[in-house]
Amino acid sequence: MNTRMRRAAVAVAAGAMAVSLAACGSAKESGDKADSSKSAAAKGDNIKVGLLLPENKTARYEKFDRPLIEKKIKELTNNKATIQYNNARQDASLQAQQVDTMITDKVDVLIVDAVDAKAIKNSVQKAVDAGIKVVAYDRLAEGPISAYTSFDNEEVGKTQGEALLTALGDKATKSSKIVMINGSVTDPNAAQFKKGAHAALDGKVTIAKEYDTKEWSPDNANSEMETAISAIGAKKIAGVYSANDGMAGGIITALKAAGVSVPVTGQDAELAGVQRIVTGDQYMSVYKPYAPEAEAAAAMAVALAKGESLDSIAKDKVSSGSATDVPSVLVPVQSLTKDNIKDTVIKDGVYTVADICTGKYKSACDKLGLK
Structure with a gap:
């Protein structure tokens, strides 16, 4: 065999070996996947x-x-x-x-x-x-x-922002001062809520103060609201965007201490949040x-x-x-206000009327027809 023929034979043999090895590798990978599927199925x-x-x-x-x-x-x-x-x-x-x-x-x-x-x-x-x-x-x-x-987290924030504008009515002007108290920066959902809320609020009201609340803490939200009240003036705050119900509780405590009652948003339809909606202390929550x-x-x-x-x-x-x-x-999510408590959390069995309308909430429940 001459040199050229020998080289060609070696090349063919090497190619055949490569194909064979590749086929073995492919077979092994397929086998591994098959074994994994069989194991899961078993x-x-x-x-x-x-x-x-x-x-x-x-x-x-x-x-x-x-x-x-x-x-x-x-x-x-x-x-x-x-x-x-x-x-x-x-x-x-x-x-x-x-x-x-x-x-x-x-x-x-x-x-x-x-x-x-x-x-x-x-x-x-x-x-x-x-x-x-x-x-x-x-x-x-x-x-x-x-x-x-x-x-749909951006939709959550947008729902909150739009509800706040609805609550403000003709007070929703570019000169109206809003405080935004957002959720934790470690939670990607909080950034999406914030984005959605800004999409609804920007250009329609003035965001006078804005905070990102560590760990979604009601105590931290309370402190931030107190700081905002001192900076803006209690009587100049038109409403508060709160990213969830827990923080809304802390915010409302600070507002009451300052003698202020303005619309406050929330999220999660927590029992305490629903009860505050019944009494009018909190305007809305997001029912998820x-x-x-x-x-x-x-x-x-x-x-x-x-x-x-x-x-x-x-x-x-x-x-x-x-x-x-x-x-x-x-x-999908839904805005929860005093007008649709029956058709949301009660209808879906999240809470009963008895859960919501305890003691001090009973008279407010009666006015809303929650019996």
């Missing part, structure tokens, strides 16, 4: 789900989110799933430790409502590296999440039906743990700073 309903919620200052998480998610997971798995739960108590470091524990305990999937959406990124990556899918709940966590469910959000998170988590597609569950796509086109479920 578990059936006997899955282990980790649930991590961010804090317990806001009543909704322990009262609504946790029991709703757990109930739906049990329904979808014929009561065979194991659920491990932890609350981070507004501590991002503690939540990172809780993720580590879930990884050690080999959960099949994690539902995480992040204390700090950016800080959780490394923990999400660690979970994924350990073969655990992650569902971001209520807040869009950074990292390679597999699914996300929340409300927790059941659809919780049930979507449970459905996505169960599907991921079983290796099933999310196509029939998640119709939306969202992107974060580190993930694109994440399968998502975005739940």
Whole structure:
């Protein structure tokens, strides 16, 4: 064989070997995916789900989110799933430790409502590296999440802002001074609420003072409102944008101490917030039906743990700073005022009239026809 023919033969042999190795690699990758799917399918309903919620200052998480998610997971798995739960108590470091524990305990999937959406990124990556899918709940966590469910957060802020303008009526002028008390900078939802509220308010009123409240704290909101009153003057404040009900409580306390009664917004339809709406101390809240959000998170988590597609569950796509086109479920919201308490939180079974109309609220409830 001459040199040219020998080189050609070597080249052909090398090419054949490369194709063979590539085919082996491809087969291995396909095999790994198939094995993973088979393993997930083999578990059936006997899955282990980790649930991590961010804090317990806001009543909704322990009262609504946790029991709703757990109930739906049990329904979808014929009561065979194991659920491990932890609350981070507004501590991002503690939540990172809780993720580590879930990884050690080999959960099949994690539902995480992040204390700090950016800080959780490394923990999400660690979970994924350990073969655990992650569902971001209520807040869009950074990292390679597999699914996300929340409300349309900009629409929440816009709903709040528009309600405040409605409450002001003909007082909603460019010279009207509004105080904005937003949520925590560590919560990406707060930035979206803020953006939506500004879209509704900017150019229609004057934002005289604006604060981003650490940890969604009612005490911090109270202090910020006191500072705003001192800076602006109690009688010159036309209304207050409060990002949620807990902070609204602190804000209203400061306003009352200054002898001021102006429209104040809220969010979450907490019982105390609804009661303040009944008495007229708080103008509105945003009613977010927790059941659809919780049930979507449970459905996505169960599907991921079983290796099933999310196509029939998640119709939306969202992107974060580190993930694109994440399968998502975005739940619509509704403005809650004294005029529709019956048709929202009472109709949906969130509260009964007896829950709302206790003691000092009974006469105000009677006037609204809540009996």
